[in-house]
Amino acid sequence: MLAWHLTGPDHGYSWGEVPDPVPGPGEVRIAVRASALNHMDLWLTRGRPRPPTYPHVPGCDVAGVVESLGEGVEGWQVGDEVVVNTAVVPAEALTLGVDSVLHPGMRLLGEHLWGGHGELCVAPAHGIVRRPEGRSWVDAASYPVCLTSAWRLLRRGRVAPGQTVLVTGFGSGVGTAAAMLALHLGAEVVVTSRDEAKRQRALELGAAGAVDSAGPYPTDVDIVVDSIGPAVWDQCISSLGRGGRMCVCGGTSGPVVELNLPRLFFQQLEIIGASIGSQEEFQFVTDLMADGLRTVVDQVYPLEDYPAALERLRSGEQVGKLVLEHPA
Numbered sequence: 001m002l003a004w005h006l007t008g009p010d011h012g013y014s015w016g017e018v019p020d021p022v023p024g025p026g027e028v029r030i031a032v033r034a035s036a037l038n039h040m041d042l043w044l045t046r047g048r049p050r051p052p053t054y055p056h057v058p059g060c061d062v063a064g065v066v067e068s069l070g071e072g073v074e075g076w077q078v079g080d081e082v083v084v085n086t087a088v089v090p091a092e093a094l095t096l097g098v099d100s101v102l103h104p105g106m107r108l109l110g111e112h113l114w115g116g117h118g119e120l121c122v123a124p125a126h127g128i129v130r131r132p133e134g135r136s137w138v139d140a141a142s143y144p145v146c147l148t149s150a151w152r153l154l155r156r157g158r159v160a161p162g163q164t165v166l167v168t169g170f171g172s173g174v175g176t177a178a179a180m181l182a183l184h185l186g187a188e189v190v191v192t193s194r195d196e197a198k199r200q201r202a203l204e205l206g207a208a209g210a211v212d213s214a215g216p217y218p219t220d221v222d223i224v225v226d227s228i229g230p231a232v233w234d235q236c237i238s239s240l241g242r243g244g245r246m247c248v249c250g251g252t253s254g255p256v257v258e259l260n261l262p263r264l265f266f267q268q269l270e271i272i273g274a275s276i277g278s279q280e281e282f283q284f285v286t287d288l289m290a291d292g293l294r295t296v297v298d299q300v301y302p303l304e305d306y307p308a309a310l311e312r313l314r315s316g317e318q319v320g321k322l323v324l325e326h327p328a
């Protein structure tokens, strides 16, 4: 097949022929119709993380049409329109329910496994869902990583209507998804961003408030959803009210933070870490997509313009997802 691929660490992406991925038992092969970018696409070019083999095809968010079936696949047919859960787990992990992503065999599509920025992509039949009804291919590729992660965080943070949710870094894919999801679930959402235009966009999309990332932050917040880390950590912790939940899914500004322990226990705070999501969580957000959950796509590029999309991701100017449309 033709695909964007890496031939080694510190190499840029090339477009060209790589071997067709072959669906094994229980797997399907998908003709990709749209795939979305994540920071993983950039990190892979620096060899951090390093994929298990080269060539490597990136692309964590994948939607397309089932093109062939591996041995023993039931419940799916050639021609079915599907979206792939980025968290690929062995079939036996599904018995763990929402904890299936804690299974040691969990692998990420686009990192440990070839992803979707090529013509074909292989995924386990138990890790795909039907394309949400009424949503375009672009919408279908825009939500797997960011919305499933956002839901796992908010679910574990016990989000409820009327609660205040502070989302840091509105410009990030996961931040935009968390804000839109919390709004959809009836929470009052305040976002942070360093960029005035992004703060304005958040207000237009329904946020009750939008503050500069440098602060000051609101107080008595029920849940913080953060992917920035040390640059905003102290302010996020200070913004939580009693019993508040600090929900973390990234450390864009660095890996290490300090924690004031008396604040943690006197305020009875909880710190929750989460990474992508189980099949149940993925199905939940897929159903919300079918119900019309608003998602934010920054720009759509034809597959051949992947370098331009990567450049926009690198610039940090985007609000929401960057999606590649593949030829039918």
Ligand SMILES: NC(=O)c1ccc[n+]([C@@H]2O[C@H](COP(=O)([O-])OP(=O)(O)OC[C@H]3O[C@@H](n4cnc5c(N)ncnc54)[C@H](OP(=O)(O)O)[C@@H]3O)[C@@H](O)[C@H]2O)c1
Pocket: 038, 039, 145, 146, 149, 168, 169, 170, 171, 172, 173, 174, 175, 192, 193, 194, 195, 198, 213, 227, 228, 231, 232, 249, 250, 251, 252, 253, 274, 275, 276, 316
């Ligand atoms: N665990 C998971 O399942 C999961 C899933 C998705 C993402 N993530 C992680 O979440 C993080 C965000 O990823 P992403 O691709 O969605 O977003 P991204 O494009 O990396 O955006 C990060 C945003 O964070 C803000 N930011 C970055 N550095 C900052 C700093 N020094 N001070 C203040 N704000 C800063 C900026 O927001 P403004 O432009 O609005 O200021 C920026 O747009 C990454 O670390 C990623 O690994 C984790």
